[in-house]
Amino acid sequence: MAPLALIAQxxxxxxxxxxxxxxxxxxxxxxxxxxxALDDVAGAFARREIDPAQIAxxxxxxxxxxxxxxxxxxxxxxxxxxxxxxxxxxxxAYVRRWRPTFGYAVAFTWVLQVAGLAWAVIATPERAGxxxxxxxxxxxxxxxxxxxxxxxxxxxxxxxxxxxxxTPPRGLGRALxxxxxxxxxxxxxxxxxxxx
Numbered sequence: 001m002a003p004l005a006l007i008a009q010x011x012x013x014x015x016x017x018x019x020x021x022x023x024x025x026x027x028x029x030x031x032x033x034x035x036x037a038l039d040d041v042a043g044a045f046a047r048r049e050i051d052p053a054q055i056a057x058x059x060x061x062x063x064x065x066x067x068x069x070x071x072x073x074x075x076x077x078x079x080x081x082x083x084x085x086x087x088x089x090x091x092x093a094y095v096r097r098w099r100p101t102f103g104y105a106v107a108f109t110w111v112l113q114v115a116g117l118a119w120a121v122i123a124t125p126e127r128a129g130x131x132x133x134x135x136x137x138x139x140x141x142x143x144x145x146x147x148x149x150x151x152x153x154x155x156x157x158x159x160x161x162x163x164x165x166x167t168p169p170r171g172l173g174r175a176l177x178x179x180x181x182x183x184x185x186x187x188x189x190x191x192x193x194x195x196x
Contacts, residue, residue, distance in 0.1 A: 013045040013055065099152040106149050113138075 020038030023031045044050050094101075117135060121128045161167075 013042065016045060017042040099156050102152060103149055106145050109145075 016038045020035050020042055022035075023038065024035035026032075026035075041050075045055065117131065120131050124131075
């Protein structure tokens with residue numbers, strides 16, 4: 001579900017209360033001012049100082065905006081799916097081999113880095129603490145690389161299962177995507193060769 005669609009389902013009174021409380025926890029004058037303003041609006045909603053017809057109209061406006069955003073989101077997902085289908089139908093072997101190439105590159109880089117770290121600690125034990133501390137600054141880049149690798153492995157396993165005629169179980173992500181964009185169109189799976 002697109003973020004604006006979720007906001008539209010919550011409604012303005014609840015949204016004002018929740019956002020006011022969340023912004024109040026941020027140590028910033030701008031956030032405190034916004035929190036106070038939202039608390040005032042939430043209080044006016046609670047005391048019925050704002051005409052319910054105006055609230056209903058504002059919620060309808062949010063729903064219309066959410067519908068527009070949802071349509072754009074569905075189109076973006078459809079475009080991504082068209083791109084994936086084009087890749088799957090490609091006769092270029094490298095298009096089908098980019099996942100294993102990425103996996104080998106990550107593994108090779110990991111081995112080089114660990115070997116370099118071990119050598120640096122052995123060669124200069126007096127700086128071992130600094131070297132290991134410096135290594136932690138690479139955790140973000142490794143987190144991204146290993147996440148991409150994990151998604152690639154899971155997706156390729158799913159592709160192979162589909163090619164073998166096995167329907168993989170639906171995960172939460174697929175269920176959410178189907179709720180937004182509808183179920184995926186049937187496709188011709190890519191052949192599962194030994195190079196994948």
